[in-house]
Amino acid sequence: MARIVVDPITRIEGHLRIEAEVEAGKISNAWSSATMFRGIEIILKGRDPRDAWVFTQRICGVCTTVHAITSVRAVENALGIDVPENAELIRSLIAGLQQVQDHVIHFYHLHAFDWVDIVSALEADPAKTASLAQSISEWPLSSPTYFRGVLDRVKSFVEAGQLGPFDNAYWGHPAYKLPPEANLMAVAHYLEALEWQRDVIKGHAILGGKNPHLQTYLVGGMAVPLDLNSQQAVNAHSIATLQSLFKKARTFVEQVYVPDLLAVASFYPEWTQWGAGVGNYMSYGDFPTTARLDPAQLFLPRGIVFDKRLDDPQPLDMQKISEYVAHSYYDYQGGNDQALHPFQGETNPRYTGPQPPYEFLDTDGKYSWLKAPRYDDRPMEVGPLARMLVAYANGHQRVRELVGFVLDKLKVGPEALFSTLGRTAARGIETLVIAEQLLGWLDKLAANMDRGDLAIHNDEKWDPASWPEEAEGWGFHEAPRGALGHWVRIEKGKIAGYQAVVPSTWNGGPRDAKGQRGPYEEALVGTPIAQAEKPLELLRTVHSFDPCMACAAHLVDVRGRELAQVRIL
């Protein structure tokens, strides 16, 4: 038995370490550890709740919109503020574009090199590459000349001897299965996606001033003015520019991302057997379809799937959410075997890991800066796969169509979804589902403006003097990486407690007091490892979750006060 350590896990956001035991060519046990901590919730205490979104936004610069929207929703929930329909639409446009752009970056820039061997691409025949590309898509950049140009660039880069970000990777590993032509096509699209992401994200600049870290959220609405008769507001020119960016986003997803995903997946059918993980899935749901944020009327539905039972979806009860610290660097005053609901959580960080520099973690004890969130005492997977499964189980028509299309193309049944490859495929399906919605939401916004509805902000409760002495609330969002919740308690106009329970904490958290593994850990068990010193297969499964550790390593601080009542959205 060999103990392997991968630290840092690269091509993710943040600092993640995986330790795993390998026995007879397979992972027999695994531990997921977050190795960075900032304490943002402690920093929030005593501050103006209207400022909180700017702070929480900086939890992550990759998911640059998600903690901002969740934070304003939490404060709005606490204070009983409804936001204007236009603000909801702008939030959906921003969040939807984030989802689409982030998923494409994940596929090409974070995940692709787990499946694509750039060195093998050097052997490709440009003419055959062109035939391959033309056989799977209408995308016009597919001529032999084009691929010849890409090949020459890659060759001259390699021959120059400075490999930069491509140095020392697992190139040539036997687990790479794509033919040279597919590798070359993927490398070309890696480069195209770099330009594409930079371009389409300009939609965030139009609506939010800049990206990353858009500066446009407000408790009660959004800060970007709407006015067809102003040159300093979202006007017809802005709408036209957004339309063209959203079309560009959708076309790339339809003609490049989804065809590439299917092509790559078809060479790795065995990856539908491994990486299932805990088999429980949770989605808070998102994207309101009505003028107000109504959890029963969300475009992507809210719900739970236990034990892969797609025929038996369950409703979500947020009171069943709790967190363990048995294997996390925190202490609970009432003992580390209990689980606490976010509103009753405690903050007592205590590092008990090995003193650095260290070789191995003490995985029998505490070993991560992440807590272990549980729903009804069970570990839950969140993210694109969870959202698509909950939508599928609840009869979401477009999701069912696209899931069916993908399964058909890959000639597999629905059980294939519960796997590393299923997770990666679900992300692509979801990207298309959302990319298709952007223009419709924009049309609604334009129609409102045309009617003279320019409202972006409800400022009835902007002045803290209008707030109750005490209030508490929670905000939810489906971030690219999954279900995100913020819980806030406000006293005398200031933040008294704040907590974020984050997708990568759900997925990447450690064991709980009962010894149940978290989803990364569970998914890794059974993953084959051909070469222990080059655990490429481990990266495939971990990357299929799209880890975001800056988001995940947070700190609760609600200081043990029982709350009388929680207003549930």
Place this chain on the structure above:
Amino acid sequence: MPSPLDPQGRGWVYDDEVMAAAPGDETFYGALRSKGVSRRHFVQFVGAVAGMLGLEASAIPRIAQALQAKKKLPLVWLEFQDCAGNTESFLRAARPSVDEVILDAISLNYHETIMAAAGHLAEEVLQKTVRESPGEYIAVVEGSIPTADGGVYCTIGGRTALDIAREVCGNALATVAAGTCACFGGLPAAAPNPTGAVSVSAAVPGATVINLSACPFNAANITALLVHYLTFGRFPATDNLGRPLFAYGKRIHDACERRAHFDAGQYAERFGDQGHRLGYCLYKLGCKGPATYQNCPTVRWNEGMNWPIGAGHPCVGCAEPYFWDTMTPFYERLPKVAGFGVDADTVGVGIVAGTAAVFTAHGILKSIQRRRAELKEKEPSGSETTKD
């Protein structure tokens, strides 16, 4: 989309000066040519960079020459207590597709978010750069560095961020602090600074550090900084906070497109009111532009598409040290901004704007101390407050 003028659909127009890359041409310009960028567009790019750096037109040939002559400069990018916002910003770097080539102009040997290698093989590349070319590589640091409790709040490959920063930045030709966290401690160092987070220059006192602040930094500024070094073999002049003057030499308020409204006393009073829709000054909604130095108004963001004030939200002062403590609450107006149309109904300790000395160290410290004293009152006993 491809067109007769743009056969590869790259988004800009080729002309008849396109040349094939010479074999073995590893220079920046060689990389550009291998991408099919014409001489004319190359010169336009150089001209734009020269403009950003505030250089005379006579410098253009020199920049052009430098980019055609230099081998790729090794660069390692370290992420500590970060959010990867500066990395994401860097990925948005633009000029007709030159961002990709900037990746070719430098050799990005280590960057956790981007690099293909993982685990010890990734660390091996970092070690190789540090050991084989000490004093010849640039280090970029993103995020603050925790110092409390022996640095256990951030470890990579089992080593603390502090340990890694001392080795890597200590041996670098120079270190670029990317974003306000690396420059000044930023968000993790905001009161009560639970992890003892500090800036790069505080963590590695002997290192040569250039601060590119803001949250995140603007990609255009690191592009210009690197080109400046490649061209002149030295880094540009900085202000007393170590920030290049070409990017931080001017107050946002003084270059703001809404300044005329400020001078005329025309303010947005509420979000969404007529003044807000017509682009009036955001001062009364809390704008920190009068106390913030950065080239946002002129360079703007995302290829010049917009910037926060342009989209109707007040500046939050993110390029300034300790802005999380000194610029909050964000929606309260700055006191006593000198100008024509300003009410005198302001409160609090004055930050006297209008001169370059707007943020003296003294003013910042006082403000921080006040903020920390406020928070400390509310802290339960046993909560840890550490030095910054």
